[in-house]
Amino acid sequence: MDLILVNLIDGLVTGLLLFMLSAGLTLIFSMMGVLNFAHASFYMLGAYFAYQISLALGFWMGLLIAPIVVGVLGAGVERYGLRRVHQYGHVPELIFTFGLALLIEEMVQFVWGKNQMAYSVPEVLNFTAFAISGNSIPAYKIFMIFTSIAIFIGLLYILTKTRVGMIIQAALSYPRTVEALGHNVPLIFMGVFGVGTALAGLAGVIAGPVLGTFPGMAFVLGSIVFVTIVIGGLGSLWGALVASLLIGWITTFAKSYNIEMEDVLNSIGISTPENLSDSVFRDFWSLTSPQIADILPYILMVLILIFRPAGLFGKRQS
Amino acid sequence: MKNITKLGAVSALSLVLGASAAFAENIKIAFIDPLSGPFASTGTNGLHQFEFAADYMVNANGGLLDGQQVEIVAFDNKISPKESLIQLQVAIDQGIHYIVQGNSSGVANALTEAVDKHNRRNPDSRVLFLNYAAVDPALTNEKCNFWHFRFDANADIKMDALTDVIAADEGIKKVYLIGQDYSFGKAVSAAANQFLGEKRPDIEIVGDELHPIGKVKDFTPYARKIVSSGADAVITGNWGADMLGLGKSVIENGFNGPIYTYYAAGSGITGAFGESGKGRIRLISQGGINPIASDEARATYEAFEAKYPEGNIDQSRIFNVIGMLSKAITAAGTATDVVAVAGQLEGMEYDSMWGGKIFMRPQDHQAIQDMHVAVHTDENLDFDYDNSGFGVVTESTVEMASMDSATTCEMKRP
Numbered sequence: 001m002d003l004i005l006v007n008l009i010d011g012l013v014t015g016l017l018l019f020m021l022s023a024g025l026t027l028i029f030s031m032m033g034v035l036n037f038a039h040a041s042f043y044m045l046g047a048y049f050a051y052q053i054s055l056a057l058g059f060w061m062g063l064l065i066a067p068i069v070v071g072v073l074g075a076g077v078e079r080y081g082l083r084r085v086h087q088y089g090h091v092p093e094l095i096f097t098f099g100l101a102l103l104i105e106e107m108v109q110f111v112w113g114k115n116q117m118a119y120s121v122p123e124v125l126n127f128t129a130f131a132i133s134g135n136s137i138p139a140y141k142i143f144m145i146f147t148s149i150a151i152f153i154g155l156l157y158i159l160t161k162t163r164v165g166m167i168i169q170a171a172l173s174y175p176r177t178v179e180a181l182g183h184n185v186p187l188i189f190m191g192v193f194g195v196g197t198a199l200a201g202l203a204g205v206i207a208g209p210v211l212g213t214f215p216g217m218a219f220v221l222g223s224i225v226f227v228t229i230v231i232g233g234l235g236s237l238w239g240a241l242v243a244s245l246l247i248g249w250i251t252t253f254a255k256s257y258n259i260e261m262e263d264v265l266n267s268i269g270i271s272t273p274e275n276l277s278d279s280v281f282r283d284f285w286s287l288t289s290p291q292i293a294d295i296l297p298y299i300l301m302v303l304i305l306i307f308r309p310a311g312l313f314g315k316r317q318s
Numbered sequence: 319m320k321n322i323t324k325l326g327a328v329s330a331l332s333l334v335l336g337a338s339a340a341f342a343e344n345i346k347i348a349f350i351d352p353l354s355g356p357f358a359s360t361g362t363n364g365l366h367q368f369e370f371a372a373d374y375m376v377n378a379n380g381g382l383l384d385g386q387q388v389e390i391v392a393f394d395n396k397i398s399p400k401e402s403l404i405q406l407q408v409a410i411d412q413g414i415h416y417i418v419q420g421n422s423s424g425v426a427n428a429l430t431e432a433v434d435k436h437n438r439r440n441p442d443s444r445v446l447f448l449n450y451a452a453v454d455p456a457l458t459n460e461k462c463n464f465w466h467f468r469f470d471a472n473a474d475i476k477m478d479a480l481t482d483v484i485a486a487d488e489g490i491k492k493v494y495l496i497g498q499d500y501s502f503g504k505a506v507s508a509a510a511n512q513f514l515g516e517k518r519p520d521i522e523i524v525g526d527e528l529h530p531i532g533k534v535k536d537f538t539p540y541a542r543k544i545v546s547s548g549a550d551a552v553i554t555g556n557w558g559a560d561m562l563g564l565g566k567s568v569i570e571n572g573f574n575g576p577i578y579t580y581y582a583a584g585s586g587i588t589g590a591f592g593e594s595g596k597g598r599i600r601l602i603s604q605g606g607i608n609p610i611a612s613d614e615a616r617a618t619y620e621a622f623e624a625k626y627p628e629g630n631i632d633q634s635r636i637f638n639v640i641g642m643l644s645k646a647i648t649a650a651g652t653a654t655d656v657v658a659v660a661g662q663l664e665g666m667e668y669d670s671m672w673g674g675k676i677f678m679r680p681q682d683h684q685a686i687q688d689m690h691v692a693v694h695t696d697e698n699l700d701f702d703y704d705n706s707g708f709g710v711v712t713e714s715t716v717e718m719a720s721m722d723s724a725t726t727c728e729m730k731r732p
Contacts, residue, residue: 003546010538113628114359116562116586118706120594128572135545136572210570211535212562212590216356220535220559255529255539290540291499294533 002133007256008249013141015248016148020203021221022228022240023155024196030172030235031192033090034082037097040225041104042197044218046070046204048108051119051213059122067202074197078190101218109215117213144206151199152241159237168192172235227301233314242312247297254293261287344389345382345653347372347416347448347643348409350402350429353394356532357558359585360421364451364636365392366629368418370622371640382647388640397421397532399428406432410443415656418639420451420470421557423502427454427461434463437732446656450639453580454501455509458684462727465656467663467683469635469642469676471604471719473502473555473580477509478723479689479716480578480602484551485517490575492524494549496540498560499528506555506580524549532560537567544568550575557581562590569594576600582694584632589704591694596708599694604672605634606690606712610700611673618671619701630703634672638685642668642676657732674717682727689719 025039049069050062057065077100085096120126121140128136159165171178171188179185204217211217228247232239262272262285273279304311349368352361372388381387391414393405402425409417419429426449437444447466449457453473457466471479484490495510497503507526514521524547529540541564544552552575556564561582568577579601582591591599610616615634622631631637646662647653664680674688692710696702702709 003542006542007539010536010542013538014536109358114362115628115704116359116559116590118586118589118592118704120590120592131572133546134572135542136570138570210566212559212566214356214559214586215358216532216559220356220533224535252539256542258527290527290529293539294530 003135003256006132006135006137007252009137009141009145011249011252012245013144013248014252015245016145016152017203017207018224018228018247019241019244020148020151020199021225022232022244023152023237024199025225026229026232026235026237026240027192028196029229031168031189032082032086032093034093034097035226036196037094037222038077038100038104039097039197039200040218040222041101042070042074042200043204043207043221044108044215045073045104046201047119047208047213047217048112048117048204049201050205050208051117054119054122063202063205066205067198070201070204071194071198074201075190075194077197078193082193083186083189101222105215105218112215114215117208119208119213121209140210144210147202147206151202155237224297227297229311230301231297231304231311233311235315236311236313239311239313246300250296250300251293254289254296257289259289261285344387345416345647346389346391346412346414347418348391348393348405348412348414350393350395350405350409350417350419350425351421352397353392355396357397357421360558361394361397363585363629364420364633365390366626367622367631367633367636368640370625371637374618374621375637375640376644382644383651383653386653388644395419395425397425399425402429403432406436410436410445413443414445415443415654416446416448416643418448418450420449420633422500423452423454423457423505424500426452426457427501430457430461430463430466433465437465441732444656446660448639448643450636451633452502454505456501456505458682459726462682462725462729464660464683464729464731467660467678467685469639469685471687471689472684473505474509475684475686475720475723476580476602476689477506477513479719480553480691481510481513481517482716483600483691483714484514484521484553484578487551490518490521490550492522492547492549492551494525494527494544494547494552495523495554496525496527496529496544496552496564497555498531498557500531503528503531503555506553510553529560532558534560534563537564538571540564541567541571541573545571545573549573551578552576553578555580558585562587565591565595565599569598578602583692583710584630584703586704588630588694588702588708588710589706592706592708593696595694597693597695600691600713601694601710602689602691604687604689605638605670606673606692606710606715607631607634608692608698608700608709608711612671614671615673616700623701628705631701632703634670635685637672638668638670638676641670642666642678677718677721679725681729682725683729684725686718686721689716690714 028036046066050066053062053065085092125140125143127139129139129142171185175185228243232243349365368390372390376388395402395405433447449468451470453470455472455474458468495507497506577599582599582601646659649662650658663678666678668676670676677686679686690712691714692712695711696708698711699709
C-alpha cells in the first residue's frame with residue numbers, strides 16, 4: 001500500500017518531466033504543422049548548458065540562464081532555418097529538423113566529449129524530503145514536481161487569459177485572418193518555437209542531474225515524446241499533460257510490480273500449457289511486466305490510433 | 319622538358335607505390351565497438367587505450383618483427399551484432415588479421431561465430447578474435463573456438479571472486495540481483511545464484527531481475543523494489559549509462575548497503591558518482607591501479623594522462639592484449655600466419671605491468687589472472703578517474719582466480 005503512494009509520486013515526476021518536453025512539441029506542431037525531430041536535442045542542450053553554467057555560477061543561475069539560451073537558439077533555428085525551408089513544404093522541414101538533431105548530437109560530442117558529465121543535484125536540495133516505509137523521496141523530486149506544475153499553470157494562463165495567448169490561439173487556426181488584422185504572424189511562430197524549445201531546455205536542466213547528462217540522453221527520450229503527443233492529441237496542451245502522466249504512471253507501475261503473463265492469462269481463463277518448456281509460446285508465457293514496461297506506451301499509442309485517431313484530446317483536422 | 323615531366327611522374331608514382339607498400343607492412347588491428355549512441359563513451363575510451371597501448375608499448379620501441387608498426391583501425395558497430403558483422407567483413411576485406419572487440423557479449427557471440435565460419439571457408443585470410451571485455455562464459459565454453467581469445471575474466475570467474483568477498487561478510491543476509499536483459503546479464507544472474515548457493519546457502523536472493531539494455535530512462539521504480547525488498551547488498555553487471563543510472567537511483571532513493579558491480583568505474587561514471595558513491599560502490603576487475611603495481615605501470619599511466627588528460631586507464635587488460643599479441647607475433651616470427659600466432663598465445667604466461675601473471679589457458683583460451691575487489695573512494699589514490707578526485711582502491715585480491723575451473727570447451731584446432 002505504501003509502495004503505491006511512492007510509485008504515484010515517482011510516476012508523477014516522470015510524467016511531468018515528459019509533459020515539459022511534449023508541451024513545447026505539441027504547441028510547435030499545432031502552429032506550424034511540423035514534427036520537430038530535434039526537440040529532444042534541445043532538451044539535451046539544456047542539460048549541457050546548465051552543467052557548464054553551474055560550474056561557474058552554480059546550479060540556480062544555470063536553471064535561469066540555460067533555458068533562455070536554448071530558447072534563443074531555438075528561435076534562431078526557426079528564423080534562419082525553418083522559415084526558409086518552409087516554402088518547400090513539410091517534407092523538407094521534417095528532414096531539416098532530423099538533420100538538426102544529428103548535428104546537435106555531434107556538436108555536443110565534439111564540445112563535451114562522449115563521457116557522462118558530473119552534473120549533480122545542488123547541495124541545498126540534496127537531502128531526503130520524507131520517507132515512506134524506508135523509501136526516501138529526495139527533495140529534488142519535490143522541486144521537479146513544483147517546477148513543472150508552475151510551468152503548466154503559467155502556460156495555461158498565458159494561452160487562455162492573456163491577449164498574447166489569444167493572438168497565438170487565433171494564429172493557430174486562422175493565420176491569414178490574424179495577419180490581415182495587422183499581427184506579425186511569422187514573429188508569433190518564432191516566439192512559439194523559441195518558448196517551446198526553451199521548455200525542452202528547462203526539462204533538460206532539471207532532468208540532467210537525475211537521469212544523467214550524456215550524448216545519448218536525447219536519443220533515449222526522443223521517441224517517447226512523439227508517442228506522448230500522439231496519444232494526447234496533436235496540438236492539445238491538456239492532452240499532452242494527461243498523456244504524459246498516463247505514460248509516467250503506466251511505466252512506473254509496470255516496472256514496480258512483477259505481474260507475470262501467466263497470472264494474467266490464467267485469470268482470464270486460459271490455462272497454462274502442460275509442457276511449457278517445449279511450447280512455442282514459452283517466451284510469451286514467461287513475460288513479466290517490467291520487461292514490457294517500456295513498450296506499453298507504444299502499445300497504447302497503437303490502440304489510440306485505431307480507436308481514436310485524433311488522440312485523447314485532439315480535434316480531427318479537416 | 320618532356321623528359322623531366324615523365325621523370326617526375328614516374329618518381330611520384332614510385333613514391334606512391336613505395337608509400338602504399340610501407341602502409342601495407344603495418345600490422346593492423348580492427349577495433350569493432352560502439353563509437354556512437356548510448357555506449358559511445360565506453361567504446362571511445364577503449365579505443366584511446368588501444369591506440370595509446372599500441373604506440374607506447376610497440377611503435378615507440380621500434381615496432382614488431384622487422385620494424386612493423388601496429389595500427390588500430392576503428393569501426394563503429396553501434397553496439398549492434400548485425401552492424402558488427404558488416405564491419406567485420408569490411409575489416410577482412412582490408413586485409414586485417416586481428417579483430418578486437420569487448421562491449422556486449424551479444425556482439426561477441428555473433429563475431430566469434432562469424433570468424434569461425436570465415437576461417438573455415440577462407441584459409442588464406444584467417445583472422446583472430448581478441449576479446450578484451452565480453453565476459454559471457456559461453457564464449458569460452460560451449461561456443462569456444464580456436465580463433466577466440468578472452469583477456470578479461472569471464473562472468474563466472476568474476477562472480478566466483480566477488481562471492482568470496484560477499485560470503486566473508488556476515489552482515490549480508492539478503493541480496494538483490496539486477497542486470498541488463500541479454501546474454502551477459504543472464505550469465506551474471508546465473509553465476510550469482512550458483513556461487514551464493516554454494517558458499518552461503520543462508521543468503522536469501524530477494525530479487526533477480528533483468529531490465530532492457532540502454533533503454534531505461536529512469537531507474538527509480540527498480541530502486542524502489544530494491545529498497546522495499548529489504549536487501550543488504552545489490553549485485554549488478556550493468557555498464558555504461560545503465561550502471562550510472564541504476565547506481566545513482568538506488569543511492570538517492572534510500573538504499574544503504576554496498577553495491578557490488580562489474581563496471582562502475584571510469585568513462586565519467588566515477589566522476590558522476592562522486593561523493594554519493596563513496597565506500598558504497600565496489601567493483602570486481604583485473605589489474606587494479608590503486609595501489610599501482612609497478613614503476614613501469616606508473617610511467618605508462620602518467621604518459622597516458624599526458625596524452626589524454628580527460629581519459630582513464632580503466633581497462634588495463636587492453637595493455638595486456640597488446641603486450642601478449644606482440645609477444646606472440648615476435649615468437650611466431652610472422653603477423654600474417656594467425657595459426658602460428660594463436661599457437662603462441664595458447665598457454666602463454668605473461669607478466670603484466672599492472673601486477674601478477676596472466677596465463678592463457680590452452681583448453682578454452684580463457685585468460686587466468688589475479689582478480690581484485692575495489693571500492694570507490696577519494697582516499698589513498700595513486701591515480702583517480704575522470705579527474706574527479708575519486709577512484710577505486712583495491713580492498714582484496716584473489717590470486718589466479720578460478721585457475722582450475724571446469725570448461726565444457728571442445729577446442730577444434732586447424
